[in-house]
Amino acid sequence: xxxxxxxxxxxxxxxxxxxxxxxxxxxxxxxxxxxxxxxxxxxxxxxxxxxxxxxxxxxxxxxxxxxxxxxxxxxxxxxxxxxxxxxxxxxxxxxxxxxxxxxxxxxxxxxxxxxxxxxxxxxxxxxxxxxxxxxxxxxxxxxxxxxxxxxxxxxxxxxxxxxxxxxxxxxxxxxxxxxxxxxxxxxxxxxxxxxxxxxxxxxxxxxxxxxxxxxxxxxxxxxxxxxxxxxxxxxxxxxxxxxxxxxxxxxxxxxxxxxxxxxxxxxxxxxxxxxxxxxxxxxxxxxxxxxxxxxxxxxxxxxxxxxxxxxxxxxxxxxxxxxxxxxxxxxxxxxxxxxxxxxxxxxxxxxxxxxxxxxxxxxxxxxxxxxxxxxxxxxxxxxxxxxxxxxxxxxxxxxxxxxxxxxxxxxxxxx
Numbered sequence: 001x002x003x004x005x006x007x008x009x010x011x012x013x014x015x016x017x018x019x020x021x022x023x024x025x026x027x028x029x030x031x032x033x034x035x036x037x038x039x040x041x042x043x044x045x046x047x048x049x050x051x052x053x054x055x056x057x058x059x060x061x062x063x064x065x066x067x068x069x070x071x072x073x074x075x076x077x078x079x080x081x082x083x084x085x086x087x088x089x090x091x092x093x094x095x096x097x098x099x100x101x102x103x104x105x106x107x108x109x110x111x112x113x114x115x116x117x118x119x120x121x122x123x124x125x126x127x128x129x130x131x132x133x134x135x136x137x138x139x140x141x142x143x144x145x146x147x148x149x150x151x152x153x154x155x156x157x158x159x160x161x162x163x164x165x166x167x168x169x170x171x172x173x174x175x176x177x178x179x180x181x182x183x184x185x186x187x188x189x190x191x192x193x194x195x196x197x198x199x200x201x202x203x204x205x206x207x208x209x210x211x212x213x214x215x216x217x218x219x220x221x222x223x224x225x226x227x228x229x230x231x232x233x234x235x236x237x238x239x240x241x242x243x244x245x246x247x248x249x250x251x252x253x254x255x256x257x258x259x260x261x262x263x264x265x266x267x268x269x270x271x272x273x274x275x276x277x278x279x280x281x282x283x284x285x286x287x288x289x290x291x292x293x294x295x296x297x298x299x300x301x302x303x304x305x306x307x308x309x310x311x312x313x314x315x316x317x318x319x320x321x322x323x324x325x326x327x328x329x330x331x332x333x334x335x336x337x338x339x340x341x342x343x344x345x346x347x348x349x350x351x352x353x354x355x356x357x358x359x360x361x362x363x364x365x366x367x368x369x370x371x372x373x374x375x376x377x378x379x380x381x382x383x384x385x386x387x388x389x390x391x392x393x394x395x396x397x398x399x400x401x402x403x404x405x406x407x408x409x410x411x412x413x414x415x
Contacts, residue, residue: 122171222248
């Protein structure tokens, strides 16, 4: 007999109730079993991070330099390569008195000297095996890729050096595979042309001071007697403004190059006054040079000179002298000044427990609360003090911070 629907529900309501309770219990069990799975947690390790402030300015170069000159006119033939350290009395250049178009001859001599140096560098040691051709070819390919990256990045100043390196490696491959006689003939031709240019007796040029680093005449810019170490010692903001507008010195006679004494060089950089809030004399910072392919060098703050219109002048020193670095008298500089250093903590990991700010960390299947001391608040993250600077119960390096999870509490166990 089929019961009417109201009668049916009145007679079997308890069965429906028990069924709904069982279904609810089932969902409850599944929720707690799978909700307490560690697979539902997202974590990230606490890692070190240093936050920097960026300041931009034009750096003016000061070095202890001496220009080497001789009376009269002549062709200068450097005897040592650029940035070579020489002692007092060592011949660094020879000057040959010649007539005619001196500028054109000097330009030609510089080209000849460079080609001779590259061809001599290309020469292989006696007994070199042909099996090394593959090695030289790989090196040439790497240089070629570097050339392409530099062009793509718009860094054209380093192209000449990279192109010369490419030329040397290609010559090595040619010498191994094609006997290399063409390169030898070209080298002999350049040597003969140089001998024809440099006729007559030469005057030898040698530094009379202490040992230093020699640079050829092309590196003399006329500001060696303007941006001097004496002026740097008593430099003011007004002094730097006047020096920046000064004209280069026209040296009398023939310039045979210059000697740079000491390995330290200095930059005076006008920047925003707020930079002084993060710096003291003796502090280290990083200088980035866009005209040098974004090269980064470590520098030391020597002086902080107060200025006007919200500006100061930072005088920094550097002891690094990279081979491929261009020491322009002035060039753009980006200073990276450290604000603070500690652990990187994303905002998604931040929690508050009993009025304390901290994070939950996941360790051996259990969640624990770790306090943090916030040093800096950034965009979407904070920097927390390192554990050694605080006490127990704080976040430690490499702790797995929980960035996503439900119903978190200190001591919660996960399967």
